[in-house]
Each structure stands twice: as C-alpha cells, then as structure tokens.
Amino acid sequence: MPPGNQLVNTSRRIRPPREPYLASGVFMDTLVSIEIAAPPAGDLCRKATSRAFGWFREVEQRCSRFDPDSELASLSRTAGVAIPVSDLLFRAIEFALAVAQESDGAFDPTVGRTLERHGFDRNYRTGERIVRDPAPLPDATYRDVVLDPTARTVTLLRPLVLDLGAVAKGLAIDLAVESLHDFHDYAIYAGGDMYLAGRNSEGAPWQVGIRHPRLPETLIETLSVSGAAVCTSGDYERVRPDGEGGHHIVEPATGGSAHGAASVTVVAPTAMLADALATAAFVVGPERGIGLLERSRVEGMIVTPSLTVTETAGFARHRG
C-alpha cells in the first residue's frame, strides 16, 4: 500500500458500514431468508421479520397440498358443493385460474392428482403419504373449478386435487414484502425465488445470479435487480420420486413432465406472478413462452434443453 493512503482511509471511519440484519427459517420445505440492508437500531427488524415469517406460515397452513389439515386439502376433499374459503385461499385460487386461462391451460392448478401419481405425495414435515380413497381421476382441468367472488366460495365440479405449488411460495414472498414496508433496502429469498427492494448493503442494486440448468455451480446470467421479484423454474429442481424419470413441472395436456424448457427465469413486480408465469412458460417452451411473458408485461429468459437462450425484449435492461 502506498504511503499516505492511511489519511484517506481514516475518513471512512466517520461512517462505518452497517452490517445487514439477517433472519431465516424453514417454511414450505424450503429455506427462507430475509436480509435488511442498513437496518435501523432497535427492535423494528425483529418484529417485521417475525411478521413476514408469519405470512409464510399462514400461506403454508392455508395452501399446502401435503398437509391434510390445510384449508386447501379440506377443499380438495369435497366436490360438487360451494365451499366458503378464506380470502387468502380464494385470492390464490383466483389468481391461479387467471394464469391458467391466460396460458390456455399450460398452467393448471388442478394437476395435484397427477403430481401425487408422480410420487410427490409426502408431507415434508411428517413424512406421511397422502392417501385418497377413492382417488380422483387425474384428468380434471382448471375449468372444473368455479369461483363465486360475492359469496367467496369455491366449487369443484368433479373430484380433483388442487395444487398451488407454483403460486403459494410467491404469494408468501409478496406478503412478506408488505410486512417490511418500513424498510427501503431488503431481500426476501425463498429457495431460489426472491423479491429484492432498494439496494444491497454496499449501496448497489442487488446482484442476482441465475443458475445454469446443467452446471449446478455455474451462473448462466447475472442480473441487477431493484424493486422486483425474480423466480426461476428448472427441470433440475425436484426429480420425480416414482422413478419414471422427469421432474415436478407437469404438462397438463399429457400428464407427463414438461420438456419445453430446461429453466425459465421471470422478473416481475410480484413473486406470485413471476413464479406462476415461469411455470407456465416452462410448459409451453420458448416460442409461446416469450409471447406469454411479454403479453403479461413481465421480463424473462427461457433456456431450452439444448441450452438455447431466448429472452423478452426488455430483459437486457436487468443484466448486471
């Protein structure tokens, strides 16, 4: 170090960098971390993050397909009757059906039974397997779910199993974002999906790497993000436990694993939207997928199994 530098350096001591506040826990079978950059002193961070985690717990209790006591599970046991549901569950189903309609059924929240048949049928907390007797046929579609917005009821026109896996985690992230409204700079990270507000602890926009779908420890892209959610759906995430090969993203039309993409990343104003559209675009593949993302006014990048990358027109502005 050249002499004289020390003078410059001492000036930094006037404003020592503040360490970020970090908290984490396991919800929805995934690690959830909250980072508040430049946190204020006192109890504010603890209270806010506790509230934020409370939303993860609440969404899980309402929307889990695996927990027999969840509101969603009890709804899935009753067909042909209008069931009054909580605002949270109603809104989650309403949104899932809207994405289903927008994607012409490429995204479909009624694939629950198909997922169970693929072996995704164990509660991660208890290890218990879901048993259905009689088991509904796996050929239901989103058109078999009818909502009454006035009465806040959901009617399943036939026996089916709802799955909100591609909506619930995003919804929980978004509700956690609302809980942190006292802060300007923070990150909420839930197993690869996230919302990033303001700037990181170095005062720069958050740097987000996108995992290469075939090289686990390599980043295929780096983004610079502030005030947006980033979600990635990949075929590497959860392998089918039934040994038939494939992964957790179902192509509703065939009942098999979708092969339109290796991974899809979406940058959107809400995590619920990013998560659902990443799944929908994954199913339809790059050609229709980019159209769906642009029509929905979000940005995204689709990597095909042959590693061809296609992106929306505005995606480049997120490149770090």
Place this chain on the structure above:
Amino acid sequence: MAQSRPPARRPNSGGPGTPPAARPSWRKSRSPRLTAGLVGLSSAAIVSVYAVGYANTRNTDNGLFQAVQAAGPEASPTTVPQARQQIPVDPAPRTFSNGTQQSAPTPTPTRTPGAQAQTQPQAASGYRDGTYVGVGNSRHGGIQATVVVSGGKITSAAVTGCGTRYPCSKVTSLVSQVLTIQAPPVNYVSGATDSSQAYYQAVASALVQARAQAG
C-alpha cells in the same frame, strides 16, 4: 416493452382493502396508474390478503402469527442480527471437516481470535487484514467459509466446515471465483442451488466482518 411496463408494484393499492399501515415511501413515489391483466390481479390479491391479515392482527403482535412461535424448531425462524447466525435447518449433528461434531443450533464461531487483534491498516478494497469466519445456510445444512485478507486482498476463501447432506467439494470451483472478483459474484442465486447460495452467504458474512473491522 420495457417502456410500457407499469412501474408500480401495487397499482391497485388504493382501494377499500388498503391496510391502515403507513405506505412505504417507494410506493408513494410511483405512479398510481391502474393496470389490468395479471400484474394488476396479483397486486390486488396481495394488498387484499395483507389488509385482511393486518386487520386481524393490528392490535396484537400474536394473533394470526402466533403459530410461528408455537411451531416446532424446524418452523421457527431464527433471527440473529449482525450477519452471524446458524439456524437449525437440520437438527441432526453434522461432522465438520475439521473433525469436530457440531449440532445445530449451536452457534458457529464467527471470528477467529486473531482477527480482532489485527492492526493492519485498511486497504483500498475496504477489507482489513485478518481471518474471518462466516456461515451460510441451506435447506440441507450449513457451510462455513474462512476468508483470509492479507494486504487488503482476499487471499483465501476456503470451505472450513460442511454440515450439508451433500459433499461440500461441490463448491470448491466457486472459491477461485471469489479470489478473482475479490467478493462473491452475486448476492443471491435464482433457481435453487443450495450449495452455491450457502457458500456465497458464508463468504459475504465473513466479509461484512472484514469491512466492519476496517470501518
């Protein structure tokens, strides 16, 4: 495309369902333009659900969120300020590479005794010379990284503890990246890759200490 995109995250947030909480300043500054389509629908849903939850709980810190405290250790969030924490991700004891048994949630040592005693002047990088230990968490256990700063530069960022179910040799290719860039390349990784995220977090938390020392 980029121009036509509405900047507001919660475009429909002014309705009757608006929670009585203070609006964040970043929201006030955005255009209140209404947006149709999925962006608007998702925003409206979140605002509505939050408002209902807020109304149910505004008079108490417990209420709706009591379940968090009542739940088992796996569901309980652990909060430790100052970037040094170990969470009980997996209750099973793990053998760290130095041969010691560590059972979560025993806190991991976060700084070697020598680090604090260092009196080396801070370099342009903003890191003070010393040895710093950071921990990163993943769903399947924690990773401990030891960062050595010498002459203001990161000279080593090795994995010194591995409590994960997968072998930590997976992340060795990331060490040279940190040495080249002199920082973790990103804050977060999208598309869950547990091990990379945990390693970057471990290095970042060690570097926070190096910077705090420098400040």
